[in-house]
Amino acid sequence: xxxxxxxxxxxxxxxxxxxxxxxxxxxxxxxxxxxxxxxxxxxxxxxxxxxxxxxxxxxxxxxxxxxxxxxxxxxxxxxxxxxxxxxxxxxxxxxxxxxxxxxxxxxxxxxxxxxxxxxxxxxxxxxxxxxxxxxxxxxxxxxxxxxxxxxxxxxxxxxxxxxxxxxxxxxxxxxxxxxxxxxxxxxxxxxxxxxxxxxxxxxxxxxxxxxxxxxxxxxxxxxxxxxxxxxxxxxxxxxxxxxxxxxxxxxxxxxxxxxxxxxxxxxxxxxxxxxxxxxxxxxxxxxxxxxxxxxxxxxxxxxxxxxxxxxxxxxxxxxxxxxxxxxxxxxxxxxxxxxxxxxxxxxxxxxxxxxxxxxxxxxxxxxxxxxxxxxxxxxxxxxxxxxxxxxxxxxxxxxxxxxxxxxxxxxxxxxxxxxxxxxxxxxxxxxxxxxxxxxxxxxxxxxxxxxxxxxxxxxxxxx
Numbered sequence: 001x002x003x004x005x006x007x008x009x010x011x012x013x014x015x016x017x018x019x020x021x022x023x024x025x026x027x028x029x030x031x032x033x034x035x036x037x038x039x040x041x042x043x044x045x046x047x048x049x050x051x052x053x054x055x056x057x058x059x060x061x062x063x064x065x066x067x068x069x070x071x072x073x074x075x076x077x078x079x080x081x082x083x084x085x086x087x088x089x090x091x092x093x094x095x096x097x098x099x100x101x102x103x104x105x106x107x108x109x110x111x112x113x114x115x116x117x118x119x120x121x122x123x124x125x126x127x128x129x130x131x132x133x134x135x136x137x138x139x140x141x142x143x144x145x146x147x148x149x150x151x152x153x154x155x156x157x158x159x160x161x162x163x164x165x166x167x168x169x170x171x172x173x174x175x176x177x178x179x180x181x182x183x184x185x186x187x188x189x190x191x192x193x194x195x196x197x198x199x200x201x202x203x204x205x206x207x208x209x210x211x212x213x214x215x216x217x218x219x220x221x222x223x224x225x226x227x228x229x230x231x232x233x234x235x236x237x238x239x240x241x242x243x244x245x246x247x248x249x250x251x252x253x254x255x256x257x258x259x260x261x262x263x264x265x266x267x268x269x270x271x272x273x274x275x276x277x278x279x280x281x282x283x284x285x286x287x288x289x290x291x292x293x294x295x296x297x298x299x300x301x302x303x304x305x306x307x308x309x310x311x312x313x314x315x316x317x318x319x320x321x322x323x324x325x326x327x328x329x330x331x332x333x334x335x336x337x338x339x340x341x342x343x344x345x346x347x348x349x350x351x352x353x354x355x356x357x358x359x360x361x362x363x364x365x366x367x368x369x370x371x372x373x374x375x376x377x378x379x380x381x382x383x384x385x386x387x388x389x390x391x392x393x394x395x396x397x398x399x400x401x402x403x404x405x406x407x408x409x410x411x412x413x414x415x416x417x418x419x420x421x422x423x424x425x426x427x428x429x430x431x432x433x434x435x436x437x438x439x440x441x442x443x444x445x446x447x448x449x450x451x452x453x454x455x456x457x458x459x460x461x462x463x
Contacts, residue, residue, distance in 0.1 A: 001112075001116070001171075001174040001175055001176070002113065002126055002129065002130065003170075004167055004170040004171050004174055004175065005109040005112060005113060005130060005171075005175075006129060006130055006133035007133070007163065007166075007167045007170075008068075008072060008105050008109055008164070008167050008171075009105075009106060009109055009130060009131075009133050009134040009137065010133040010134065010136065010137035010140075011075070011137065011160050011163060011164060011167070012102045012105065012106055012134065012137065013133075013134050013135065013136070013137025013138035013139075013140075013141060014137040014138070014140060014141040014144060014159075014160065015044070015079075015098065015102075015141070015160055016041075016044065016138055016141065017137075017138045017139070017140075017141030017142050017145060018141040018142075018144055018145035018148065018156045018159070019040055019041060019044070019095070019145070019156060020041060020141075020142075020145065020276065021141075021142060021145030021146055021149055021156075021276075021287045021290075021291070022145055022148070022149045022153040022156045023037055023040060023041070025149050025152075025153040026040065026091075026153045029153065030086060030088055030091070032088045036088055036092075039092050039095075040091065040092060040095050041095075042206040042207070043092045043093075043095040043096040043099065044095045044096065044098060044099035044102075045099060045202060045206060045390060045394050046096060046099060046199065046202050046203055046206065047095075047096040047097065047098070047099025047100035047101075047102075047103060048099035048100070048102050048103050048106075048390050049099075049103075049198060049202040049387060049390035049391045049394060050099075050100075050103070050195065050198040050199035050201075050202050050203075051100055051103035051104070051195060051198065051199075052103045052106070052107060052198070052383045052386045052387040052390060053194050053198060053243075053244060053380075053383045053384065053387050054103070054191055054194055054195050054243070054383075055067075055071075055103040055104035055105075055106070055107050055108065055383060056107030056108070056111065056379040056380050056381075056382050056383020056384070056386070057243050057244060057379060057380050057383060058104065058379075059104070059107065059108035059111055059379040060111065060376055060377065060378070060379040060380060063177075063178055063179065064108050064111055064112050064115070064175075064178050064379065065112070065171075065175045065176065065177055065178055067104055067108050068104070068105060068108045068109060068112065068171060068175060069168065069171055069172060069175075070104075071101045071102075071103075071104035071105045071108065072101070072105055072164060072167060072168050072171065073168055074097065074100070074101040075098055075101035075102065075105065075160075075164055076160070076161055076164035076165050076168065078094045078095075078097040078098045078101060079094075079098060079157055079158070079160045079161045079164060080157075080158070080161050081094045081097075082094035082095065082098070082157040083154045083155075083157035083158040083161070084154075094157075103386075106134075106382070106386050107379050107382035107383040107385075107386050108379060108382075109130070110127075110130065110366065110370070110378070110379075110382035110386075111378040111379035111381075111382050112175060113126050113127060113130055114127070114370045114373075114375075114378040114382070115178070115375045115378055116176065119371065121309070121313050123367070124309040124312050124313055124363075124367055125309040127309075127363055127366050127367050127370070128304075128308040128309035128312070128363035128367070129309075129363075130363075130366075131362050131363040131365075131366045132301055132302060132304055132308065132362070132363060134362075135301045135359050135362050136298055136301045136302045139294070139295075139297045139298030139301055139359075140298045142290070142291040142294055142295070142298070143288075143291040143292070143295055143298070144156075144159065145287065145291065146286070146287035146288035146290070146291035146292075147288065147291075149287055150287075150288065189235050189239075190232065190235050190236050190239065190242055190243035190244065191243050193228060193231055193232035193235055194232055194243060194244065196228050197225060197228040197229050197232055198387065198391070200221060200224060200225050200228065201225045201391060202390075202391060202394055203221070204218060204221035204222055204225060205391070205394050205395050205398045206394055206398060208398055208402070209398055209401040209402045209405060213402060233246065244380060245377065245380070248373070248377060248380060248381060248384065249384070251372070251373070251381075253317075253368050253369065253371055253372060254368075254369050254373070254381055254384060254385070256318075256321075256368065256438075256439075256442075257317075257321075257365045257366070257368040257369035257385055258369065258384065258385055258388035258392075259388075259435065259438055260321050260325065260361075260365050260368075260435060260438070260439055261362075261365050261369075261385060261388055261389045261392070262388055262389065262392030262393065262396070262435070263325065263431055263432055263434065263435020263436070263438070263439075264325065264328065264358065264359070264361070264362065264365070264432075264435065265389045265392065265393040265396075266392055266393040266395070266396025266397065266428075266431050267328070267329075267332065267396065267428045267429070267431045267432035267435070268328075268355065268358075268359075268428075269393050269396070269397050270396055270397050270400035270424065270427070270428035270431070271332060271335070271355070271425065271428045271429075272294070273397060273400065273401075274400070274404065274421045274424050274425055274428070275290075275294070276290060277421065278338075278417060278418065278421050279293070282412075282414055282417040282418070283340075283414060293344065293348060293352070294352060296349065296352050296353055296356050297352055297355055297356040297359065298356075299356070300353070300356030300357060300359065300360065301356060301359045301360075301362070304359065304360040304362075304363070307360070308320075308360055308361075308362075308363040308364060309363070311360075311364070312363070312364050312367055317364040317365070317367050317368035317371070318368070318439075318442030318443075319442060319443070320360075320361050320364040321361045321364050321365055321368065321439050321442070322436070322439035322440045322442050322443065323361070324357060324358050324359070324360050324361030324364075325358060325361060325432065325435055325436040325439045326436045326439075326440070327354050327357045327358050328354065328355055328357070328358020328359075328432055328436070329358075329429065329432040329433045329435075329436045330354055331350075331351045331352070331353070331354025331355040331357075331358060332351070332355065332425070332428060332429035332432050333429055333433075334347075334350055334351045334354065335347075335348075335351035335355075335425065335429075336422070336425060336426065336429065338418070338425075339418070340414040340415050340418060358432075365385075366385065369381055369382070369384075369385040370382065370385075396428070396431055399427065400424045400427055400428060401424075403423050403424045403427055404420060404421055404423070404424040
């Protein structure tokens with residue numbers, strides 16, 4: 001069962017990064033403008049980030065196995081459709097549908113694990129393996145994207161199809177049946193408001209760099225998001241069985257995990273986005289060369305599956321998250337040394353290795369988010385965490401894009417392009433540093449306790 005769930009999450013991550021490598025080829029063959037091409041990525045994020053809360057709670061209410069199987073089947077069908085169509089609009093639609101399906105499979109898979117493995121070492125091990133597959137899928141997608149694009153961009157859509165179908169058959173037999181919640185599930189207004197709020201928020205964020213952050217459309221959209229969000233909070237406080245119990249958002253562990261995952265994912269996606277543009281488009285690196293250069297990140301993520309649960313069992317989630325985020329921030333700072341002829345062993349590899357080590361804390365974030373949560377809300381907690389990751393990362397990436405595009409260079413020399421990209425790299429590093437500082441607050445209670453103990457000893461000695 002665990003292997004099956006891991007494969008599906010691996011596909012989710014793989015799909016996101018593979019399409020990024022294939023974008024130039026798709027745009028050339030289908031004659032898609034850059035402004036439209038970015039919606040092949042944004043369309044997926046829109047469906048994924050917009051429906052994660054609904055997806056996680058739906059699994060709790062209707063049955064996790066049922067929701068997982070249906071969503072996985074939709075994912076496979078949409079993948080096949082994407083490989084066959086040639087219309088840009090239809091291609092974007094398939095990406096939205098795949099994101100929608102992933103919005104149900106990701107939190108549902110996580111809640112299946114947390115409800116079938118007892119809290120403690122067994123669950124920590126299972127979650128470590130599961131989350132490593134998700135992060136590893138994103139990292140390895142760069143390599144597979146380079147290989148598949150060499151055969152033709154449609155292979156990036158076809159590759160997930162047989163794997164998803166095999167996982168569907170496996171899940172049918174291996175994922176245990178569960179009963180829907182005995183009560184609740186009638187909050188139709190909450191479902192509509194939450195979906196509308198998240199869809200509009202993600203759409204506003206991903207379209208803001210093109211429309212302009214200060215444009216009337218963007219400002220009006222954010223106002224509408226605020227109104228819909230307020231209406232959702234009010235509706236949830238009035239119904240007997242809310243779609244989202246607002247009290248869960250006061251869970252300190254879930255809040256800290258959500259802030260950490262925003263910093264980790266947001267900084268990494270922004271860093272990788274700029275790195276891909278600079279090395280591939282400006283310096284002329286091939287997709288395969290770029291994939292191989294960033295491969296150590298994926299390898300370290302996979303290797304962390306063997307140690308992350310043991311580290312959590314010994315030191316707890318807080319210290320592991322804090323230390324790995326500090327290491328990741330140092331990696332981004334080292335990367336700022338990049339120039340127009342970067343040496344791989346002296347400049348790129350040290351930064352890539354430290355960023356990869358930073359992802360070792362990713363399983364601990366998932367463990368922290370779901371610890372102490374009742375079984376009937378595991379899907380909701382997973383949905384909140386995944387929403388924070390997708391929406392938070394989308395916001396950070398959108399701001400990074402706006403910073404980069406606001407200073408268009410007068411020439412396209414490597415130095416001019418690097419000067420354009422550097423503020424974006426500095427912003428990504430700043431996000432990582434802020435996240436690390438927040439994570440380090442986990443040590444404050446220990447420092448206070450040691451100071452108090454020292455004062456007590458001092459008083460005793462004086463006395």
